[in-house]
Amino acid sequence: MQLHHPRYLYFFTLLLLPRPLAVTGLVGVVVDEGVGVGVVVRAVVDGALSHCYMVMVGTNVEAGLMSHLLRSLDASKHMMPRVVLEVEGPDTHTQPFFTMEQLRLGETRFGCWTLVVGASHVTQLDTILQFLERAELYKWPEMYVVMVGPERLAQTTLTHYTLRNAARLLYLAYLTEAGVTGTVSVISRCLYCDAGSPSLVPLHTWTFPHLHTQQPTHNLFPDETGNLRGLLLKVVTMEWFPFIKFTRSSEDGGVLVYPLDSLDFRMLQTVSSRLNFTYEMRVPWDNQWGTSSESGNWTGIVGTLQHHKADFSMMLSWLYNRLPVVDYSRIYTSEPLVMVTSKPLPLTKALALVRPFSGVVWAMTLASTVFAGVCLWGLQRGWAWVSGGRGLGLDTAIMLTLSIMLEDPPPRLPKNITAQMVLGWWWVYCMLLTIVYRSSLIAHLTVPGKSVSLESLGDLLEANRRESWTWGYEPLYGSGWEWLKINQSPTVKEIFDSILILDFEDQMSRVLAGRHAFITWKYYIRAIIGSRYTDSSGYTPIHTARQDFFNYGGYGWGYRKGAPFRGKVDKVKGRLLEAGLITKWLDQLLDAVGREARVKRRLRKTGGSQDKKEDGEENEEEEEEEDPEYTSPLSGPQVVLGMGHLQGIFYLLLIGQALAFLTFLTELFTHSRRRPHAHDHTHTHTTTTLTTTKTSSLKKMDI
Numbered sequence: 037m038q039l040h041h042p043r044y045l046y047f048f049t050l051l052l053l054p055r056p057l058a059v060t061g062l063v064g065v066v067v068d069e070g071v072g073v074g075v076v077v078r079a080v081v082d083g084a085l086s087h088c089y090m091v092m093v094g095t096n097v098e099a100g101l102m103s104h105l106l107r108s109l110d111a112s113k114h115m116m117p118r119v120v121l122e123v124e125g126p127d128t129h130t131q132p133f134f135t136m137e138q139l140r141l142g143e144t145r146f147g148c149w150t151l152v153v154g155a156s157h158v159t160q161l162d163t164i165l166q167f168l169e170r171a172e173l174y175k176w177p178e179m180y181v182v183m184v185g186p187e188r189l190a191q192t193t194l195t196h197y198t199l200r201n202a203a204r205l206l207y208l209a210y211l212t213e214a215g216v217t218g219t220v221s222v223i224s225r226c227l228y229c230d231a232g233s234p235s236l237v238p239l240h241t242w243t244f245p246h247l248h249t250q251q252p253t254h255n256l257f258p259d260e261t262g263n264l265r266g267l268l269l270k271v272v273t274m275e276w277f278p279f280i281k282f283t284r285s286s287e288d289g290g291v292l293v294y295p296l297d298s299l300d301f302r303m304l305q306t307v308s309s310r311l312n313f314t315y316e317m318r319v320p321w322d323n324q325w326g327t328s329s330e331s332g333n334w335t336g337i338v339g340t341l342q343h344h345k346a347d348f349s350m351m352l353s354w355l356y357n358r359l360p361v362v363d364y365s366r367i368y369t370s371e372p373l374v375m376v377t378s379k380p381l382p383l384t385k386a387l388a389l390v391r392p393f394s395g396v397v398w399a400m401t402l403a404s405t406v407f408a409g410v411c412l413w414g415l416q417r418g419w420a421w422v423s424g425g426r427g428l429g430l431d432t433a434i435m436l437t438l439s440i441m442l443e444d445p446p447p448r449l450p451k452n453i454t455a456q457m458v459l460g461w462w463w464v465y466c467m468l469l470t471i472v473y474r475s476s477l478i479a480h481l482t483v484p485g486k487s488v489s490l491e492s493l494g495d496l497l498e499a500n501r502r503e504s505w506t507w508g509y510e511p512l513y514g515s516g517w518e519w520l521k522i523n524q525s526p527t528v529k530e531i532f533d534s535i536l537i538l539d540f541e542d543q544m545s546r547v548l549a550g551r552h553a554f555i556t557w558k559y560y561i562r563a564i565i566g567s568r569y570t571d572s573s574g575y576t577p578i579h580t581a582r583q584d585f586f587n588y589g590g591y592g593w594g595y596r597k598g599a600p601f602r603g604k605v606d607k608v609k610g611r612l613l614e615a616g617l618i619t620k621w622l623d624q625l626l627d628a629v630g631r632e633a634r635v636k637r638r639l640r641k642t643g644g645s646q647d648k649k650e651d652g653e654e655n656e657e658e659e660e661e662e663d664p665e666y667t668s669p670l671s672g673p674q675v676v677l678g679m680g681h682l683q684g685i686f687y688l689l690l691i692g693q694a695l696a697f698l699t700f701l702t703e704l705f706t707h708s709r710r711r712p713h714a715h716d717h718t719h720t721h722t723t724t725t726l727t728t729t730k731t732s733s734l735k736k737m738d739i
Contacts, residue, residue: 073101073184073210074108076220076242077152080206081109084256085180088148090118093164094155097122101154105184117146123167150180161189165198177201177600180257184208187221194225195234201598203227204257219243222256227600228265261601264313271304271317272340273350274325278563278625279369279591280350282317289321300350300593302621303368307608311601318346328357337594338362344596348605352594353515363595365606368618370590373516374558375496375507375581376565378550380486385683391485392476401469405441408462409434415454425452441466492583493527496553507553508536508543516557519586528585531555544569548577558584559626566630 081090090109094102097120106120151173155161173179181202183193187209193199194207207223222240229235239256273280273293280300282293295301295317308315320326326338333339340346342361354364383391390398413433420427428436428450439445440463449459490496499505509517520532535555538546546552554561561580570576593609595602612618 073208073220074104076208076222077105077182077184078108078111080182080208080256081150081152085148085150085182087146088150088180089146090150090152092118092120092152092154093123093168094120094153095123095160095163101156101184105152105154123163148180149176149178150182152182152184154184155189155193156185158189158192161185161193165193165196169198172597173198174201174598177203177598178603180204180206182206182208185210187211190221190223191236194223194236199225201600203259203261203600206256224256224258227260228263228267261604262311264311264601267313269313269315269348270346271315271348271350272320272337272346273300273317274319274323274337276351276560278559278622278629284319287323289323290318293317293319297625299369299618299622299625303609303612303618304350306612307605310608311604313601317350325352326358334358334361341594341596347596347599348602349594351591354590354592355515358594361597363597363599363602365593365595365602365609366613367590367592368609368613369622371557371559372584373519373555373586374561374584375490375493376547376554376556376561377490377552377579377581378547379577379579380489381550383485383487388480388683389477391480392473401441404465405437406434408458409437412437412455412458412462415458416450416452419452419454423452428455437462441469443470489579490553491581493531493585495581497527497530499551503551505551505553506536506546507531507534507555508538508546509555510540510543511537516555516586520555559622563626563629566626567633570630570634572634 092102092105094105096102097106109118153164153168155164173181179202181199181204183206185193185207190207190209194205199205202225205225207225209221209223211219211221220242221238222242224237224239226235226237229237273282275282275293278299281296281298283296284291284293295304304315320336320340322335322339324336326334326336328334328338334342337349337352338358338361341349352358352362352364354367393401410430410433413428413430416427416433419425436446436449436459440459443466445463450456488495488499490499496505496507509520520528520535523529523532543552543554543556547554558580565576565578565580569578593605
C-alpha cells in the first residue's frame, strides 16, 4: 500500500455547508477531454459530497480507471482534502496494517467521510475488498462509499460481505471496458428489501455525450435504517430483573428465551414497532456477561457481539475495556452498588437498667458518691478533732452517702450542723438524679431503643469496631467486583480485605439475623425486597443505605461493531428517556413485583383462587387481610412489661448473689489461715487459767 502525497493530499480548511444528498450540479458541466465515468464521479462528489473528506482506493493510480477518476476530481469546482491509497498485489496480508479509524483520526475536522473505490477487473476488486475488510470498513456504516467499475461486477460488489454494514453505498457502472465513453448507470443497494437481504436498486442512467443535460431525480444516498422491513435481528441477553426477565426451556447456553414484562422488553417492543423489525432472543453460549482473555477474545454477551453472532444485546454495563469490541447505545439508566442491612433492631433488654444514663453519667454518679463520702468523712474528722466528739469512719461515711443515693438512709444521722448541711444538699442532689433516672427508665421500657442504622461504608467499619460486624458480596465477579478489587480508597480496601463471598440466600439470612451488610445492586435488591421481604402494609425488615457507590455510568444496549441501525434505535430510546417513560416503567415494575408476590403468598395460605379483575382495588383490600410474612414491630396491642423487659433486674440479683458468695469464700479462706495461731493462743490461755486455779485451790487447802 502506498500513501500518495503531496499531489493528491491537500491540507486546508473547508467551509462546511449542509448539502442535499441529490446530485444537482450536472447542468452546465463542460465536457472536455477525459469525459466518461470520471465526470459522473465528479458530478456526484460536487453535488452531494463536497463537504466530505475523501479517501480514494485503487490498485493502479497512475493508469487506467483510477487515473481517469483522479484527473476528473482535479478539475472539480470544489477542492476537498483527499488521500489516495494504492493497494499493491492480491496478497493483502503482506500490506502494512491499516484501519479506517487511523485514517479518520488523522483528520478530525470533518464530520463527513467519503470512500471512492475504483476496480475494473475481478482480481482488482477482490484485492481491494480484502484490504477494506482488514482496514475494518465495517465499523463505519455512516461513511459514504462510491464504488466504480464495470456493470458486470455490480451484483458481486454490492452484495459482498465486506460492505455488509455500508448504509450509504452507491455503484457507478459503466458499459465500456475503458469507462471513457458510453453509458454510466447509478445503482444503489437496499439493505433490507429482500427479506432482510440486500438487493440492487437502479436509480439513474447517464448517456454520453448528453451528460450536461441530464440529472437524476432520486436521492442517491437514502436513509433506509428507519424501516428495516421486517428484518429478523438476533438479540443476546442475560436475566437481570427489573431490566430483563424471561423464561427458558433449559439451562443450557445459547437456547432461545421468551421475554416477560420487564424494562428492556418494553423498550424493545416500542423500538421494534417503530423501526419495523422482528427478533429472536437467546442467552450467550456460556451463560456469562463477558470477561476478557489474554488472547483478546471475550466470553458471554460481549464475546457474542464481538464475533458478530448477534446483532445487539439487552442491558449491558458501559465499561471502557469493552469499547474496542462492541458499540454501545446511549445510557438509559444507571444502577449503583448499595449496602443493605437489617433495620435498626431493639437493643438488648438485659441492659435496660443502665441504658437510661450514658457511661459518662454513670461514672460521674459513682465518683460523686465516693467523693461525697470522703468529704463527709474529712469534715467529721475535723469536727471531732476540734470538739472532741466522735467522728465517722471512711467506710461508714461512703456507705451513708450510698444509702441516701439508693433512697434507703440509716435511721440515725450525725447530729452536728456540718454533717447535716453536707447530707442535706447531697439528699437534694440524689433526689433530682433519681427522678431523672426513673423517667428515663420508664421511657426506655415503654419504647425500647434501637441500634444505629448504617448509611455508608464508613459507618459499617465504625460499627465493626464497636460490635464486630461482617459484610459480603455475591459470587458474580462482574464490574462491581472489579471496582471493589482495584479501588485505592482506604475504606474500600479495608472492606474488600474482609469481604465474605456467599450466595444470595446465605447473605440475606445473615442480614436478617443482624450485624451483617450485603453489598449488591440497587434495583436488583429493591425488586427482591419488594417481592420477598415486604408485608401487606409495606413494612420490610431490610434497610437500604443512602450511600450509592460505583456509579460507573450506567446501562446501555450493546451492538456488534458497525451495526447500521444503531443510530435509529438510539433515537427512539432517546425519545422514551426524554418523555420520562423509562423512569415510569422502572417504578411500575418494582412496585408491581411486590404486589404480585404478596398476592401469591395469600393464595398459597388460603389455598383458593382469585378471579382476575380489571379494577385492582378489591385485590388490594384482600391483601390487607393476609397474614404477613414480616410484621412491623410498632403494630399490635399495647405492650405490657414482662420478664423480657425486666430481665436486667434479675441479672443484677444474680450478680449480687454471686458477689456475696465470692465474699463468703474469701472470708472462709482468710479465717482458715488464721485458725492454727488462734487455737494455740486459746490453749495457752486455758492452761494458764487452770494452773492459776489449781494454785489458788492448793493455797486454800493449806490455810
